[in-house]
Amino acid sequence: MKQELTALLQTGRVSRINQPYPNELILTIRAHGKNHQLLLSANPTYARIQVTKIPYVNPAVPTNFAMIMRKHLNGAILTEVHQLDNDRVLQLGFTGRNELGDQTKLNLIVEIMARHSNIILISRSDNRIIDAIKHVGSDVNRYRLLLPGATYINPPKQDLQNPFAKTSFNDITQLIKDYPNVDVLAGALQKTIQGLGKDTAKALAQALHKDTHVEENFKAFFEQFNSPKPTLSHIGNNKINFTAFPYPDTDKNEFYPTLSDLLDAYFATRAQRDRVREQGAVLIQVVKKQLKKNRTKLKRLKKDLKETENADEYRVKGEILTTYLNKIQRGMTTIELPNYYENNAPIKIKLSNQQSPSENAQKYFKRYQKLKSAVKYLNEQIHLTQQEIDYFESIQSQIELAKPEDLVDIRYELEQGHYLKDHEQHKKKKNKRRKINKPEKFVSSDGTEILVGKNNLQNERLTMHTADKRETWLHTKNIPGSHVIIRSFDPSQETIDEAAALAAYFSKAQQSTKVPVDYTRVKNVRKPNGTKPGYVIYDSQQTVLVDPDEKLVNQLSENAKK
Incomplete structure (x- = not known):
């Protein structure tokens, strides 16, 4: 990556600096007549440095760190890219001008060390830290401070060998003799090679x-890093891995023109879903709570409805008691009488010893009437509760598929x-109508524009207000998902x-195959009064079975950008 960035960005000028997410910085560097987005990430899970083609949405108000970066690096020239031995530390050397017009030399250091990853700007003249994206005090790290004004100290050096500077291979030969098993040898190499x-x-x-031929094999292996063949490998159990060149025991390898393209392909979806989970934690919690509440309610309503199936039994018992009132005496708790509805077979009926024979009969009739009346109410409530469940399942699906801005x-x-x-709600701007984000745009292979709503508000605006009645509307059949309009x-x-x-x-069926999708003219789609956002009914539809295809989605998205 150091070599890739040197070839692509060295001598380039910083034209823009943004911090779209708390641990990530984007420098737009114009080099060799083109603008490049350099992504520096100190994300604990996805720490990396690369040129990215993925568009990022920036916050309305820049952070203090972004403002300091702009102050010192706007207009600065990237003079060198330096790696600390074979460690995961990259130093970007810049020259710029301060407020007085004097030349300044700065290093922007990216440390890629899992949860300890950081992005630090230092002055090269005195090695003082100007700022760091994560401040680390003495209470966290006694070895070195990462605070403005502190002297920058390199991360603790490991007592391991740099493979690109290695000249003697006796120790490697000995390791091979000591550890004939490949997996055990791999562990030993990790403790030897940096x-x-x-x-x-x-x-x-x-x-x-x-x-x-130990020395030849060793050098040949590491030489491949100097001429990378960026590879995305499938390693079983639906897992994928990225490497600088194909490794043994991998299949279904996909190759990319640059390491940055490879990292975009690998991280784009994963990092985005992580951010959605992080930023949408409150929304996810609300949706889960509502789903749990309504599913519990639905279970209870169905149980109550099942009980109404016994309503006729209460009517029959009430009629039998009325017929044989003269055989019932106050104080009885049960009585066995002939059931004339079933060839006078004996039927045992419970009684209350606190009520008269007539009151006991009336009690069964009242129970019968109550259950019969409950049927209509319960069916209505079951319908409404199921609608709530469908609604929150659709929102849950939308959150899973959302971009952070959605x-x-x-x-x-x-x-x-x-x-x-x-x-x-307490702010003055409360009455101001909020602007809904635009649906996502795609272009089909024959150049036709396709719009996709990413949530209920976008779906409703797209279908009921944006689309022409003569255009084509699509939606997964009986599955929560997006409204799609062919323009x-x-x-x-x-x-x-x-x-x-x-x-x-x-849609919720993203991981399925042969997904049924209905399509019809927009004029056949209607929204019933009083229904939730995005809810519609439709007719005159046709159905097509399709397989969700991420590559096709990316291709249609790329078509829209051209």
């Missing part, structure tokens, strides 16, 4: 076990439905199939 991950150590162990609309919808407290009065079958694939992908 910067080896578990998968790289195993690949190196396999390369060294090929024959007795969460704003979902939050607003839950606030409007009084499921979530509106924190803006054509006469779309080709190819476009319908591609739009259906989008509808299937942006």
Whole structure:
């Protein structure tokens, strides 16, 4: 990556600095006539440095760290990219001008060390820290402070060998003799060679076990890092891994032109879903709570409805008691009488010893009437409760498929439905109508525009207000998902199939195959009065079966950007 960034960005000028997320910084660097987004991430799970093509939405108000970066690095020239030995520490050297016009030399250091990852700006003249994206005090780390004004100290050096500077290989030969098992040898290599991950150590162990040419095999293995073949590998159990070149024991390898393209492919969906989980934690909690409450309620209502099936039994007992009132005496708790509805077979009936014979009969009739009246009420409540469950299942699906910026609309919808407290309610701008984000745009293979709503508010606006009545509307059949509009009065079958694939992908059935998708003219779609946002009914539909395809989705998205 150091080599890739040097070739692509060195001598480039910083034109823009943004901090879209708490632990991530994006420097827009113009180099060789092009703008490049350099992503520096200190995310505990996804720490990395790369050039990214993924667009990021920036906060309305920049953070203090972003403001300091802008003050010192705006307009600065990237003069060098330096790696600390073979460690996961990269130093970006910049030259710029201060407020007085004097030249300054700065280092922007990216330390990629899991939860200890950090991004630190230092002055090269005195090695003083200007700022760090994560402040680390003496109470957390006694070895070094990462605070403004403190002297920058490199991370503790490991007593391991840099493989790119290694000249003697006797120790490696001895390790191979001591550990003939590849997995055990891989563990030993990790304790000897600097910067080896578990998968790289195993690949190196396999390369060294090929024959007795230890030095040649060792150098040949690490030489591959100088001419990478960025690889995305499937390693079983639906897991994938990224490497600089193909490792042994992998199949279904996908290759990318650059390491940055590889990292975009690997991290885009994972990092985004992580951010959605993090930023949408409150929404996820509200939806889970509502689903649990309504599922419990539905279970209770169905139990009550099942009891109404015994209503006729209470009527029969009441009629039999009325017929044989003369045989009942006050104080009795049970009586056995002939059931003339079943060939006078004996039927045992419970009685209250505190009531008269007539009152006991009336008690059964009242119970019968109550259960008969409950049927209508229970069916209505079951229908309404099932609608609530369907609604929150659709929101749950939308959160899972959302981009961080889509969460704003979902939050607003839950606030409007009084499921979530509106924190803006006491502000003066409360009466100002909130702007809903635009649906996502795609372009089919034949150039037809396709719009996809990413949440209920977008779905409703798209279908009921944006779309022309003559355009085509699509939705997964009986499955929560997005509304999709083909912006054509006469779309080709190819476009319908591609739009259906989008509808299937942006639905709860994303991981399924042969997903049924209905399509019809927008004029056949209606919204019943009083229903939840995004809820519609439709007719005159046709159905197509499609497989959700992430590659197709990405391709149609790329078409829209051209």
